[in-house]
Amino acid sequence: MIIVRTLVFALGLLSTVVFASATYEAAIADDPVAEKRLQALSKELRCLVCQNETIADSNAELxxxxxxxxxxxIRDGRSDNEILDFMVTRYGDFVLYRPPVKGITLLLWAGPILLLLIGILAMRSYLKRRAVxxxxxxxxxxxxxxxxxxxLLNEADPK
Amino acid sequence: MNRYYWILGAFAALVVLLAVGLNLNPREVPSPLVGKPAPAFRLAVLGQADKTIGPEDMKGKVWLLNVWASWCVSCRQEHPVLVDFSRRGNGTPIVGLNYKELRGDGAIDMRRVPAEQEVPMALERAAGWLKEHGDPYLLTAMDIDGRVGIDYGVYGVPETYVIDKAGIIRMKHTGPVSPQVLNEKILPLVAELNK
Structure with a gap:
């Protein structure tokens, strides 16, 4: 019984997802090229209201x-870079999902590589010690x- | 034994890192507008049909720009602070920027509002709210569609900007202005800018 109810609920959820994307697709239909650019750009931009969503995914008012x-x-013929600049001058680097490499974001970009290096060094010294x-x-x-x-072996294994 | 100290140290470092991280406010995004000229606009003034306002009208004065809306719950929280600020009468004008009075209200279905009704309805609601809660503003500019809000990087109403005599934004505060923020950050800055 519970399984059936869960299934019905899941189907209901699924249908709302399909329905929501269908209405969204409808808006895209008229100019495929422009809408593709819109999609690509909005995936690069963070929605500042719900900060872990892109502008493409978020339904927040902003x-x-x-x-x-x-x-x-896009309609005014502005380039992708101009559009991203427009956002950055208003909301800062934070609005970009791939922030530019510069002083303040250096740790962000280099951090994983740094951690990997530390890991490799630690492992090397460990393996060396172990070899000895x-x-x-x-x-x-x-x-x-x-x-x-x-x-001793003979003793342990009498035959 | 040595190794356990090492692990304990690493764990302590992680705890410190997480403690700092959890105490940061993720809403406090540094505004790139600080240090830059206040973006230009020209908007209708609430309650004065024939008048418009823009930042250049405020040149030569230190002033605050406060973004608000009647649907904004936190605005209600900060409003007494602003009213108090204006009553203390140190002469620093606050210009209100009413942000998406109708469109921003989740309770209103904009498809049911006839286009020609939107502005009068927004004006009436905004004026009603100020009547009820007090009006600390020199003027309120009506940003009906939120375009000016975008130019100012507004993402969470209320927001407050401190703008200097040359029209440069010196500070931005996101979220309600508490008495503490007013006394410790805004008032000293205003005093310094007025020197």
């Missing part, structure tokens, strides 16, 4: 306004030790 603004600028330990441990047995080991 995102709707900004999409309208981008549409207008293994080499020490792997020293061949002296004749005396070999005899003792033999005796």
């Amino acid at each position: 995102a709707v306004d900004l999409r309208r603004e981008i549409r207008g600028m 330990e293994v080499a020490v441990a792997d020293k061949p047995l002296s004749a005396d030790e070999a005899r003792r080991a033999e005796a």
